[in-house]
Amino acid sequence: MTAQPFTQSLSFSRGQSPMTLADIYQDEINIAIWERSLHPELVRAVSTILTSTSTLNLACTVSVSNCVDTLTKELGGDAPAHRLARDIGNLVDMYCCLFDLDVVALRLTKLDRAMCPKFHVDHVPARLVTTYQGVGSEWLENWAVDRRRLGRASAGIPDDQSGLYGQHHDIQKLVAGDVALLKGERWIGNEGRGIVHRSPAVADGEPRLLLTFDFTESDEAS
Template sequence: MYQILTPQESATSTPGATSHIIGDSPDVLHQILDPGVNLSLWQRLPQTAITRELSILQASHLPDVRCPASLDSFDDDVSALLRQQGLDPLVFTNWRKDLRRLADLYFSLSDDRDVTLRLVTTDDDECRRFHVDRTNLRLLCTYRGPGTEWLTNDQVDRLAQATGAPNEDIIRFGIPSQFEPFWVGILKGDAFPDNASHGLVHRSPPIKGSGQTRVLFCLDC
């Protein structure tokens, strides 16, 4: 089942502004390639086995480690990143299987672009300001801790965002939406063909001092 969120018509809404498609099936992710869509969000349930594996991770274990990745090398790439940080890949068998599942979905949409794999554990604030990625497509899945915050198109003052204004000026009304743990989102950035100035506006949730640790998986192209 899909839910399509479109901007409400108002004097300040942007004609032709993009939409967000939300569903409980992985098929929803393929909708990101549709014209006028800048977020496809798969709302899925947490997986106990993965949660158990990731409970041992500390904020210092994966300090935004990254590498180029291909579908053929993906499993080895993930294992190599874990080993580089002194972690045994065999401890994370269920997590690695899930990462591969998401990679299969993502690479089917990446149109043979170069892909960067990122694994992140953090207890600090990352990107506090609402921004748009200078990428084509970004996959995000927060496995532990609070997820990515994002704004619907009619919430965003894009001129304020583009000119460096603070968050309180970027958000026209309301509060941000937020990914839940294990939800998978694919975001269009401003580099996607014919999508300039319409990328999804989002940020990392502020968590410094909260005692929480985020575990994040990201693919960029």
């Protein structure tokens, strides 16, 4: 399929209710964003976890029934670990319910630099992304993207010089607490139209805590 530049057929949805995430099933929606505020107790728990560990790169497959216990143990077994694990458990429940899944491929990572600094698309059906602390992910509305400049087609030229997008103010940003569903290339009927996004630059001394969910390989194949 040949990528088309600056098409306007895709859009986004955002709102302060978790029900907004269900909008990802609409054909024209490429990213659905639940704008939520983190509870102060959760914010303190996350801060405690990040200051107590130099590295955190947790990748595991969890179900609704075992998520909280698994993550509490992996994060140290104390009260802050349990508080964060309970919040993640709620998100796992929502993700599994929304997509009729039994398990979720989960990754929880402390970042002190941009993990994927160039704009790209994900070759997945639908990825959940949320940042518990630090700057949020960046994305582009479909009308602002020339997909012919993605990946190798940019010939190594930085995104802000390659013509991938027009102006810096075209870049949209999530904030800490936002829960976003990003429709990828493997969503049925979305080939060549996955949401274009990237990791943000991370300032010194201001690490991110990033959580992502994906389908497992068996779910993608079914």
